[in-house]
Amino acid sequence: MRKEKIAVLGDSDITLAFKAIGMDVYNANSVGEASEKLRILARNYSVIFITEDLAVQIEEQIAKYRNRTYPAIIPIPSSNGTTGYGVQNIKKDVEKAVGTDILFKD
Amino acid sequence: MASKLKVNPTRMELRRLKDRKKTAVRGHKLLKDKSDEMIRQFLGYAKENMRLRLEVEQELSNALAEFMLAKSVSQDGVIWEALSMPAIGMELEIGTKNIMSVNVPSIGIKKSESTSLYPYSFASVTSELDKSISTISVLAEKLIKLAEVEKTCNMLATEIEKNRRRVNALEYIMIPQTEEAIHDITMKLDENERGNIVRLMKVKTMLANRE
Numbered sequence A: 001m002r003k004e005k006i007a008v009l010g011d012s013d014i015t016l017a018f019k020a021i022g023m024d025v026y027n028a029n030s031v032g033e034a035s036e037k038l039r040i041l042a043r044n045y046s047v048i049f050i051t052e053d054l055a056v057q058i059e060e061q062i063a064k065y066r067n068r069t070y071p072a073i074i075p076i077p078s079s080n081g082t083t084g085y086g087v088q089n090i091k092k093d094v095e096k097a098v099g100t101d102i103l104f105k106d
Numbered sequence B: 001m002a003s004k005l006k007v008n009p010t011r012m013e014l015r016r017l018k019d020r021k022k023t024a025v026r027g028h029k030l031l032k033d034k035s036d037e038m039i040r041q042f043l044g045y046a047k048e049n050m051r052l053r054l055e056v057e058q059e060l061s062n063a064l065a066e067f068m069l070a071k072s073v074s075q076d077g078v079i080w081e082a083l084s085m086p087a088i089g090m091e092l093e094i095g096t097k098n099i100m101s102v103n104v105p106s107i108g109i110k111k112s113e114s115t116s117l118y119p120y121s122f123a124s125v126t127s128e129l130d131k132s133i134s135t136i137s138v139l140a141e142k143l144i145k146l147a148e149v150e151k152t153c154n155m156l157a158t159e160i161e162k163n164r165r166r167v168n169a170l171e172y173i174m175i176p177q178t179e180e181a182i183h184d185i186t187m188k189l190d191e192n193e194r195g196n197i198v199r200l201m202k203v204k205t206m207l208a209n210r211e
Helices: A012-019 A031-044 A052-057 A059-063 A085-098 B011-073 B078-083 B127-210
Strands: A003-010 A024-027 A045-051 A072-076 B090-099 B102-111
Touching: A003 A012, A003 A031, A012 A024, A012 B011, A012 B078, A012 B127, A031 A045, A031 A052, A031 A059, A045 A052, A045 B090, A045 B102, A045 B127, A052 A059, A052 A072, A052 A085, A072 A085, A072 B011, A072 B127, A085 B011, A085 B127, B011 B127, B078 B127, B090 B127, B102 B127
Parallel strands: A003 A024, A003 A045, A045 A072
Antiparallel strands: A003 B090, B090 B102
């Protein structure tokens, strides 16, 4: 049964901050570790926040969960700021749906 | 161009194809309308998604930077000790919402009852930590909202793409193919009819000549 809870997957520096507000946190320092943990978390949690740097590296795995209602896997900036990965994803979505990016063209 | 449908040139087949074309045209119109409405809704969500994401990224980066700062001014272990047993648990209320027959998540937050947000005594840590924790806890609500909207966007985008394929398949393959087959059958039947009339006329003159 899926837990009605939030998991955070990232490096130990930032996960501690989320732990303090009651989310379940999991540390991953390598790609292999992240991918293995995500596989287990995806079965048990409804919302998973994952740091951008990890999300970039296991993109294909995350894409598999795209069309399911749960879990929602959402990239968040890591401690050294955002890389624009999340914004990039929104633009990709718009492109996919409309054919061209009509909303956020610079 | 679409390849030709192989059909028997019979009246029965013609009827069947005509019905089929009617259904296809109707389906095409419906799917096209669905596509339009989905795109309209999607654009709203995409805008909301972008706004939320920019806000969250900005605020979260700041909060995390603050947190790192707070962590660096305290001794190793102190922060870990202070935070490793959180005082509040964050629970979600999860459900699904139906947008144009796409099941998207709807996520609400239910914070457990607790007297204080801070799981530590104020004596052991610095005030920077208090501040960053409270910022992040306020942010949590936005994060959840972002999760919901972003997932909705993802799912709608995929569905719109799928739907577009269906519309195109109907518009450029199925309908023209059926129309062509109907045309072929009509021609063939007409030709047979003409052949028949000519034959009858011929026979009539033959009979007239014999008398």
